[in-house]
Amino acid sequence: MSEHFELLDIYKAIISLIAGLILGFEREMKDKSAGLKTITIICLGSTLFSILSYKLAGTGDPTRIASYIVSGIGFLGAGVIFKEGFNVYGLTTAGIIWIAAAIGMSIGFGEIYIAFTFLISALIIIYVAKVLTKHLLAYHHNKILKFKISTDRFQAKKAIVKDIKNISKVGYQIALEKRDDFILVTMDLHITNKQLEDLEIYLIENENINSFNY
Incomplete structure (x- = not known):
């Protein structure tokens, strides 16, 4: 049984790595401050915390440790937001950091289908919104x-x-x-x-x- 769970954890790590690479690739292509490495590590870290939270909770609440990811990730997101004059930059990158952590947590808790549903949804928003803006608000x-x-x-x-x-x-x-x-x-x-x-x-x-x- 122990080997089964260890193997399952390895699968979760691989899936989390793939999800992080997919999300991070888009930011890396746009040369953003939080790119491929940062987004991937955030996704992997969230998965690890969720796995540890689930395993170490015992009879307690397995979401207690993982809940700190939600507040902690806010500090990382705030670090990529900056203001120049009256313009604010980095909000999309901060949002991707946030969703990467959420997807990583979902994978860590074994909710793989939910994780990839929201991963695909996030990618649709990132790419389709740009196309809609270009055609509908071009002028x-x-x-x-x-x-x-x-x-x-x-x-x-x-x-x-x-x-x-x-x-x-x-x-x-x-x-x-x-x-x-x-x-x-x-x-x-x-x-x-x-x-x-x-x-x-x-x-x-x-x-x-x-x-x-x-």
Whole structure:
């Protein structure tokens, strides 16, 4: 009986390795901070903790040790998320770390079919969502617009923001900073290609705007 369980554990390790490699390969191809090695090790580690939790629990609750994986994996996920200006990067990688741990736990507890069902579901989301976004939202963009106005022309700011909102249809002022002799205005826009062209013409022709970028 002991040999049977040891052999079964080896099968779980191999299956977990395959699942981790599949998930990690996608991140590695995109040269993300958490790639093939990281995702695979997370999947294997989650499987090992689950196996140990199940074996060492005895008559106790086998999920008690494994439950710490859920909280612990959050620290790893947070490590790949970073903010640059008003943009946040690494959320998808953090999500893949999270699902890799969940899949590893499922394998460790012997729920192989559940593990691969969610593995396939995750891959479908990763690849199909990109295709849907490319075809359905190809002409829509989220832009962070920054433009400068001289301090002596600050009274024109309200009219400029209003005009930009009318052009983009969806736009919000999210920051206002005073720097030396100019005011920096930051806006979050959801805009189409055609609206973007109209906006650029407006920004270039407006004499109150010193410079802009997005």
